Amino acid sequence: MNFANTLTVARIVLIYIFMILAANADGEIGPGHYGPLILRIIAFVVALFAAFTDLADGYIARKYNQVTDFGKLMDPLADKIFMTATMLMVVEFELMPAWIVVVIISREFLVTGLRMLAVQKGEVIAADGWGKAKTFMQMIMIFIAGLSWLTLFNLRTDMVLGFKLWSIWSIYLWIIAAITVWSGMGYFVKYRHLYLGRMN
Numbered sequence: 001m002n003f004a005n006t007l008t009v010a011r012i013v014l015i016y017i018f019m020i021l022a023a024n025a026d027g028e029i030g031p032g033h034y035g036p037l038i039l040r041i042i043a044f045v046v047a048l049f050a051a052f053t054d055l056a057d058g059y060i061a062r063k064y065n066q067v068t069d070f071g072k073l074m075d076p077l078a079d080k081i082f083m084t085a086t087m088l089m090v091v092e093f094e095l096m097p098a099w100i101v102v103v104i105i106s107r108e109f110l111v112t113g114l115r116m117l118a119v120q121k122g123e124v125i126a127a128d129g130w131g132k133a134k135t136f137m138q139m140i141m142i143f144i145a146g147l148s149w150l151t152l153f154n155l156r157t158d159m160v161l162g163f164k165l166w167s168i169w170s171i172y173l174w175i176i177a178a179i180t181v182w183s184g185m186g187y188f189v190k191y192r193h194l195y196l197g198r199m200n
Contacts, residue, residue: 002066003060003064004057004058004064004066004067004068005057005061005066005068005070005071005074007053007056007057007060008053008071008074008075008078009078010053011050011054011057011078011082012074012078014049014050014053015050015078015081015082016085017046018047018050018089019085019089021039021040021043022039022043022089022092025037025039029151037150037151040149040150041150047142050082051082054079054082061075076112080108083104083108083142087100087101087104087138090141090142090145093145093148093149097173100173100176100177103177103180103181104180107180107181107183110184110188111184111187114187114194114195117194117195118194123194125187125191128183128186128187128190130186131183131186131187133179133183134176134179134180134183137172137176138176141176144169153165155169
């Protein structure tokens with residue numbers, strides 16, 4: 001197994017380590033009660049490192065000609081496991097409604113199915129601008145939720161410029177959901193010939 005693939009496998013392992021740490025980091029945080037906060041910090045660092053391996057494995061595979069069938073299969077799978085796991089924890093922290101996770105995961109399954117169909121027909125579906133925007137906004141969402149979880153601020157009670165931070169956060173989540181649906185629809189419209197056949 002080459003180094004790029006090792007990083008991909010490591011990312012999956014790190015995701016489960018993050019889940020275990022995060023699931024055990026609940027509890028009162030304050031003077032004399034720093035155990036949960038320490039676990040949260042460690043879990044947050046583990047998640048950041050897992051995200052870093054996502055950038056590193058693809059770069060290394062391309063730069064050093066380490067692209068393999070294993071990597072083509074496992075890298076996107078590891079990405080989806082990472083996004084699903086971290087978003088489920090955000091729901092567990094009560095910082096995001098579960099329906100948004102359902103929307104995001106459903107979109108990922110549908111687009112993955114379309115990509116598999118494209119491969120069978122000799123085509124490749126590359127990520128478009130909306131897809132990249134969706135991924136970027138989801139990563140920002142997870143990062144902000146993580147900072148709130150670390151008690152650096154409180155998404156539920158803090159104010160910013162006279163507005164409730166929770167209201168701004170809720171709007172941001174709705175925007176993510178909308179872009180997620182829109183980007184998924186875009187693929188199915190653009191590549192409809194894959195499942196409808198060529199139209200004259």
